Structure formats: structure tokens, C-alpha cells
Amino acid sequence: DAPGGEPGGEPAAHTAANGIGDDLIARRRAAVAGLVGATTAEVGAMVADLSKLKSGVFFDIDGVGLGIMGARVLSWESFGLAQPETAAIRINPPSATTVPDEYRLPLTRQVARAHQLLEDVGHRVATATIASGVSSSYRWVPAKALLAFEEQFAAIVAAFDAARARLLEGYEAIRERAADDIHRQAVEAATRGEWRGDEAPDEFADRVRSAFALAYPPREAFAAMTLRKRPAAFFLGTEIEDEIARTEAARRERRRLAEEERLAALERDLREEQLRHQLWADQAAIDERLAAERRRLAEEEAAATRVRELHVEALREAARRHVDPFLEIIDQGLEEWADLTAEMLALIKKHGHLPGAARERFLDHLALLRLKAFWLRDDDELARRVAEMEGLIQRPPAKAKGQEERKEQTRALAASMAASLTEINGLCIGEARRTFASSRMAMLEL
Incomplete structure (x- = not known):
């Protein structure tokens, strides 16, 4: 229901x-x-209106080639050991990482930063991902947040490239260091085996080091590691139908010209045949043959048209099975804002002001709200209220002569901050309702 x-x-x-x-x-x-x-x-x-998604771009973040820094499996034979034989339990061969943490973590952290940036600035639109079949990791970034997203992502990529360049610069030393570390651990393993009374295979540690060195990724593999953002092109059903209509009109015109030329050539051939045999053929026979050819062409056209109509109707019906994705985005934004507003009001009521950590977090959220809440208009009222709230949060406490005067100042500041929060909350909800109404009307018109 x-x-x-x-x-x-x-x-x-x-x-x-x-x-x-x-x-x-x-x-x-x-x-x-x-x-x-x-x-x-x-x-x-259900009726869908996905047209407003054209005012933004879907992005996914992808770290390419970083898996080579993870675990590399070494075969049992490289340790001079036979494959363990078990009836039911499989014993996997040992594995080892290829890059020390001091080189690996700076790269993986930049990938995590990029994913978090997309999560902060973008929106998850389940309706669009289900309708289009793209991965659920894609996030929709509104146009007003696109420049800020591109700028911050470029800074993250620059840090990633710097960490990769540092790894490549020390590639030889890193490879030798990793191989030496593997050799040391193999020596320790052989020593522990001798303590237990087990005899280690000949040249066990050297064999392990050689196997690890052979399995070590080449410099080119590390140089190919990249951090990229992948945009996804978004096409509306109406755009596809318009393109189909234009293509179909051009096809019909070409077919009409070809049919006219074919019929004219047939008529010429028939008349030439009549003249060659010097027969006064009945004009009705010529007309009948021309009519039969026209009927055959019309039947072919009708069959082709019906096939195209079935495909177009299937596309239209698929589009109508989904709901407006903007309602999903607005609901996410209002829920985050409502939770934060309630938390800030509780802190103001308890302390008479916002504690330091809460103050910084709220200022960051105000900036993020203005960046990603695409349904908020940049009018004077909202800008004035947000600036007023930021001023109240950052205002230093006034000097008071006594404890009573200090308490009175605290109560007045708390009342002003609570009133400003309430005003901003009302503006956000009002703008969301207006966007909801206009989106619903656009959906009904479609």
C-alpha cells in the first residue's frame, strides 16, 4: 500500500x-x-520524476591497484615443504604483506578520505540506483556542491600522488627491506623448529627469501596505482524517447524515399517490358502490381513499427515503477538537521552555552548544510539567520561585575541561541516543504 x-x-x-x-x-x-x-x-x-537529478552528477570513488600492497600468498613448496594433506580441513599456505605500513597507510588513508568526502557531500539515491542498475556505491552530488567537491578531491589526489611518489622513490630499498624481514622471520621459524626437535629443510631461510623476491610486485605495478572518481552519465526516459523519435523520423524519411524510387523504377521496368514486347498491356494490371508492392511494403512497416512500440512501452512502464528520489534526499537532510538541532538545544539548556567541541562541530555542520542542502535558497533571510547564529556561537563572553550579572548574561545568550536555532530550523523545514510541493506537482504533470 x-x-x-x-x-x-x-x-x-x-x-x-x-x-x-x-x-x-x-x-x-x-x-x-x-x-x-x-x-x-x-x-x-508509482510515478517517478527523475528529471531533477540532471542538476547534479553521480560519482563513485575507486582506488585502483592498491591490492598489490596487501597479502601475497607463498606456496608451501617455496618453504621446502610438501602440501599438507588433510581429510576435511584445508590448511592454506602462508602469506605476507609487500609494503611496510609507513608507506602503505598514507595511500590507503587518502582513499578512505576520498570515500568520506563523497559520503559527506553526496547523497545516496536508492531510487535512481535501482532504476538505472548502477552500483549502490555511487553518490549524487548536487551542482552547488560540485566545485567544492572537485577542489577537495584534487587535494586528496595530490596527497595520494605524493605518497605514491615516495614509495616509488624508495622502491629498491623497500623491496630489500621486505625480503630481509621475511628472511629474518624464516630464520626464527627454523630455530623454533630445531628447539622442538624438527630439522629444518636445507637452505630454508634463503629459499623463503628468494620465493618472496620472485613474487614481489614490479615497480610498474606500484606506479599504476591511482585514485580516481568515476562519474556516471544519467539519461532520462524522456530523453531516450526523444532520441528514438528523431531516429525513427529520419528512418521513415529514408524508407519513404527508397520506396518511392523503387516503385518508380518498377513502373519504368513494366512500361519498358510492355514496349519491348509491343503489347498494349492493360493499365489495370500495371496498377494492380504496383498496389500489391505497396501493400507488401506497408505490412513490413507495420510489423517494424509494432516491434519498436513494444520496446518503447517497456521503457515507459519501467520508469513509472519508481518514486521521486528528491523526497528521499530531503528526508535524509531534515533528519540530520533535526537531530543536531535537538542536541544543540539540549546542550544550551544544560550549560547556558555550547561547549568547545560541540561549537566546532555545529559550525562545520552549518557550512556543510549550506553546501549540500540544494533545496535551500540563498535568500537574505536564511543567510542573515545563519550569520547571526555563527556570531552568537563565536561571541566571547562579556566581562561581568558579579555572579548574578554573569548568570543573567548566560541566560540571555542561551535564549538568543535557542531562538536563532529555532528560526533556522523553521526556514529549513519550510524550504523543504516548498521543494516537496513543487517536486510533487512536476511529478503529476509528467
Whole structure:
């Protein structure tokens, strides 16, 4: 059941009330009811408006080639040992990392920073990922946050490249250091075995070191490690249909010209045949042959048109099964803002001001809110309220003559901060409601 409380849901009810697609919705609901063995009253309808997603870009973060710094498996034979034979339990061969942590962690940390940046600035739009089939790791970055995202990502990539250059510069030393460390551990393992009374294979430690050196990745593999962002192109069903319509119109025009030329050539051939045999053929026979050829061409065209109509209808029906993704994004933003506002008001009520850590976190959240909350308009009222709140948070305490005056100043500051928070909260919710309404109307018009 849809949010309207009745089978069919609010989107279908409003669409029908406006006279938009009544027959289409009824036919589709009847078809689905027949497929699932239900009544049409039990079948809902969902309408999607993904057009606003064109005002942003989907991104994914990918660290390429970093797996070579992880564990490298060494075979049992490289240790001079036979493969252990067990009936039910498999004993895997040992493994070793290839790069010390002081070189590996600076690279992996930049990848983690890039993922966190995309998580902070972008939005997860489950509707779009389900509809398009892209990976759920993609995040939608609104246009107003795109420049800031690109700038911060470029800084992270620069740090990644610097860490990679440091690794490449010391490649030979790192490889020798890693091989020496493996050799030392192999010597210690052989020594422990001798203490237990086990005789180590000949040249055990040297054999282990050689096997590790052979398995060590070449310099080119480390040089190929990259940190990249992958944008995903987003196409609307309407754009695809427009392109299909343009292609179809051009195809029909080419077909019409080819058919006219073919019919004209056939008529010329028939008349030339008539003249060659010096026969006065009946004009009706010529017309009949031309008509038969036209019927055959029309039947071919009708069959091809029906196939294309079925494909286009399948695309349209797939698009109508999803809901407006912007409502999902707005709900996420309002939930984060409501939780933070409640927390800040509780701290103000308890302490009379915001403690240092909470103050910095709230200022960062205000900046992030203005960056990623695309539904907020940059009008004077919101900017004034946000600036006022930032000033209250950063205002140094005034000098007071006595304890009572200090308490009075604290109460006044707390009241001002609480009022400003309430005003900003109201503006955010009001803007979200207006965006919700305009998005819903655009969905109904579609």
C-alpha cells in the first residue's frame, strides 16, 4: 500500500484527479492484477520524476591497484615443504604483506578520505540506483556542491600522488627491506623448529627469501596505482524517447524515399517490358502490381513499427515503477538537521552555552548544510539567520561585575541561541516543504 492509506496510493489518486493518464494507469493496474492474481483495487501505482537529478552528477570513488600492497600468498613448496594433506580441513599456505605500513597507510588513508568526502557531500539515491542498475556505491552530488567537491578531491589526489611518489622513490630499498624481514622471520621459524626437535629443510631461510623476491610486485605495478572518481552519465526516459523519435523520423524519411524510387523504377521496368514486347498491356494490371508492392511494403512497416512500440512501452512502464528520489534526499537532510538541532538545544539548556567541541562541530555542520542542502535558497533571510547564529556561537563572553550579572548574561545568550536555532530550523523545514510541493506537482504533470 502507498502512503495515501488506500491501495493505489496518493500519486495515482492525484494523477487520476487531474485527468492525466487515467486509461494508462487503469490498463497497467489491470495487467499487473492479472499477473499476480489480485484485484485492480489491490494494485498500487508509482510515478517517478527523475528529471531533477540532471542538476547534479553521480560519482563513485575507486582506488585502483592498491591490492598489490596487501597479502601475497607463498606456496608451501617455496618453504621446502610438501602440501599438507588433510581429510576435511584445508590448511592454506602462508602469506605476507609487500609494503611496510609507513608507506602503505598514507595511500590507503587518502582513499578512505576520498570515500568520506563523497559520503559527506553526496547523497545516496536508492531510487535512481535501482532504476538505472548502477552500483549502490555511487553518490549524487548536487551542482552547488560540485566545485567544492572537485577542489577537495584534487587535494586528496595530490596527497595520494605524493605518497605514491615516495614509495616509488624508495622502491629498491623497500623491496630489500621486505625480503630481509621475511628472511629474518624464516630464520626464527627454523630455530623454533630445531628447539622442538624438527630439522629444518636445507637452505630454508634463503629459499623463503628468494620465493618472496620472485613474487614481489614490479615497480610498474606500484606506479599504476591511482585514485580516481568515476562519474556516471544519467539519461532520462524522456530523453531516450526523444532520441528514438528523431531516429525513427529520419528512418521513415529514408524508407519513404527508397520506396518511392523503387516503385518508380518498377513502373519504368513494366512500361519498358510492355514496349519491348509491343503489347498494349492493360493499365489495370500495371496498377494492380504496383498496389500489391505497396501493400507488401506497408505490412513490413507495420510489423517494424509494432516491434519498436513494444520496446518503447517497456521503457515507459519501467520508469513509472519508481518514486521521486528528491523526497528521499530531503528526508535524509531534515533528519540530520533535526537531530543536531535537538542536541544543540539540549546542550544550551544544560550549560547556558555550547561547549568547545560541540561549537566546532555545529559550525562545520552549518557550512556543510549550506553546501549540500540544494533545496535551500540563498535568500537574505536564511543567510542573515545563519550569520547571526555563527556570531552568537563565536561571541566571547562579556566581562561581568558579579555572579548574578554573569548568570543573567548566560541566560540571555542561551535564549538568543535557542531562538536563532529555532528560526533556522523553521526556514529549513519550510524550504523543504516548498521543494516537496513543487517536486510533487512536476511529478503529476509528467
